[in-house]
Amino acid sequence: xxxxxxxxxxxxxxxxxxxxxxxxxxxxxxxxxxxxTGGAVCVTDSVPLLHSHLPLAPITQxxxxxxxxxxxxxxxxxxxxxxxxxxxxxxxxxxxxxxxADKISEQxxxxxxxxxxxxxxxPDYRVPPIVMYERRDSKWTxxxxxxxxxxxxxxxxxxxxxxxxxxxQALLVDFDSHLDDITKxxxxxxxxxxxxxxxxxxxxxM
Amino acid sequence: MASVADMYDVTWEDMRDKLRKWREDNCRNSEQxxxxxxxxxxxxxxxxxxxxxxxxEQVMIAALDCSRDDLALTCLQELEKQFSDSHRVxxxxxxxxxxxxxxxxxxxxxxxxxxxxxxxTAARKRKISILKAQGKSTEAIRxxxxxxxxxxxxxxxxxxxxxxxxxxxxxGKAAFCLEELMMTNPHNHLYCEQYGEVKYTQGGLENxxxxxxxxxxxxxxxxxxxxxxxxxxMQAGHGAKENKCSVKxxxxxxxxxxxxxx
Numbered sequence: 001x002x003x004x005x006x007x008x009x010x011x012x013x014x015x016x017x018x019x020x021x022x023x024x025x026x027x028x029x030x031x032x033x034x035x036x037t038g039g040a041v042c043v044t045d046s047v048p049l050l051h052s053h054l055p056l057a058p059i060t061q062x063x064x065x066x067x068x069x070x071x072x073x074x075x076x077x078x079x080x081x082x083x084x085x086x087x088x089x090x091x092x093x094x095x096x097x098x099x100x101a102d103k104i105s106e107q108x109x110x111x112x113x114x115x116x117x118x119x120x121x122x123p124d125y126r127v128p129p130i131v132m133y134e135r136r137d138s139k140w141t142x143x144x145x146x147x148x149x150x151x152x153x154x155x156x157x158x159x160x161x162x163x164x165x166x167x168x169q170a171l172l173v174d175f176d177s178h179l180d181d182i183t184k185x186x187x188x189x190x191x192x193x194x195x196x197x198x199x200x201x202x203x204x205x206m
Numbered sequence: 207m208a209s210v211a212d213m214y215d216v217t218w219e220d221m222r223d224k225l226r227k228w229r230e231d232n233c234r235n236s237e238q239x240x241x242x243x244x245x246x247x248x249x250x251x252x253x254x255x256x257x258x259x260x261x262x263e264q265v266m267i268a269a270l271d272c273s274r275d276d277l278a279l280t281c282l283q284e285l286e287k288q289f290s291d292s293h294r295v296x297x298x299x300x301x302x303x304x305x306x307x308x309x310x311x312x313x314x315x316x317x318x319x320x321x322x323x324x325x326x327t328a329a330r331k332r333k334i335s336i337l338k339a340q341g342k343s344t345e346a347i348r349x350x351x352x353x354x355x356x357x358x359x360x361x362x363x364x365x366x367x368x369x370x371x372x373x374x375x376x377x378g379k380a381a382f383c384l385e386e387l388m389m390t391n392p393h394n395h396l397y398c399e400q401y402g403e404v405k406y407t408q409g410g411l412e413n414x415x416x417x418x419x420x421x422x423x424x425x426x427x428x429x430x431x432x433x434x435x436x437x438x439x440m441q442a443g444h445g446a447k448e449n450k451c452s453v454k455x456x457x458x459x460x461x462x463x464x465x466x467x468x
Contacts, residue, residue, distance in 0.1 A: 053369075058433075059437075179432045182432055
């Protein structure tokens with residue numbers, strides 16, 4: 001099946017989202033800014049959505065609509081969905097995760113469902129604490145690890161750890177926080193710049 | 207490493223008062239409580255008088271939240287020395303075992319409390335929390351239902367039950383729990399709005415109509431509740447032509463409140 005590449009920015013924002021709300025289930029969307037290239041998907045950004053009442057419909061629908069509109073304005077498209085469960089020992093997709101991922105795969109052929117594995121997020125983790133699923137024969141099945149790429153994983157991990165230690169997860173705005181204070185920017189431009197700054201010595205084209 | 211007192215230019219009294227405020231507001235800002243509390247305990251313990259015991263309890267719980275078992279153990283040991291036979295301290299000891307994922311031992315502690323005092327609600331709720339932490343939602347729901355048969359007025363428990371039902375996608379029962387909460391808290395806009403969301407999720411003409419009513423009620427109680435406003439907007443867009451005027455009404459309301467992104 002197709003390859004999936006996860007960018008530094010996408011990973012770090014998801015990671016910080018999980019760290020900002022360690023006691024809640026969190027979810028969000030995965031975006032891509034490039035057109036589909038023969039089955040390979042390049043996830044360039046992530047949008048954190050909710051940290052409360054994930055299975056409830058109205059806010060999820062609202063968020064999907066708003067992200068859709070933003071994507072069409074910025075030449076991006078929604079290519080996947082991520083979720084981290086509150087219960088650390090359980091990293092399997094919940095029914096609402098499957099539902100949202102199904103909806104995304106209606107619009108995007110190689111949609112990806114990403115679950116965070118809480119048990120692997122200890123400070124000394126060596127491998128990406130994520131599990132990916134793809135849609136095969138109308139079912140979401142585990143993706144072959146070898147088709148998932150994180151370029152410059154060591155640098156990405158270093159950036160994520162550094163930002164966590166300096167408390168930068170407090171800068172992250174998810175859709176829920178945006179609804180609590182409508183002036184907050186759920187596209188996280190400030191955080192994106194910060195991540196780019198930290199990434200630039202390593203690789204100019206992150 | 208700079209102390210909290212130096213970084214924020216506060217006295218020990220300010221720190222003590224801040225901790226009290228966080229206690230009263232039931233805030234779960236554990237990292238801050240640990241920073242402030244640890245310094246207060248280690249450097250100003252003698253000045254705190256009898257306040258120190260409740261601060262030990264507060265800091266201990268916050269320390270468990272931040273995986274600071276060293277600090278939690280210190281606080282617990284001080285409390286055990288002072289209050290050797292206390293159920294309240296035994297519950298804290300159980301919470302520490304929970305944090306270390308030693309659920310069976312924690313359960314034994316709580317069972318011991320309940321044998322002595324079957325009406326001890328804190329111990330019963332901790333037992334339900336253990337089930338929740340282990341992912342045993344069905345059992346947690348069953349136990350919580352039994353608990354609520356006895357302690358019908360426990361709002362925290364009703365809210366917890368509504369959350370458990372929502373996670374199990376049992377929206378009907380979640381709605382029932384929220385109805386209980388709205389009856390006893392008719393002025394709480396958050397419950398009205400959550401009820402609206404649950405009804406919206408259930409779907410169907412009647413439920414959407416109810417959702418609209420409760421979103422509107424939430425807005426009446428607090429006109430800055432964005433979720434209720436958006437809920438009303440989303441619901442208005444659902445369905446027949448006569449709803450077009452509702453959409454317009456909501457748009458006008460949004461404009462008049464001048465709520466924009468920029």
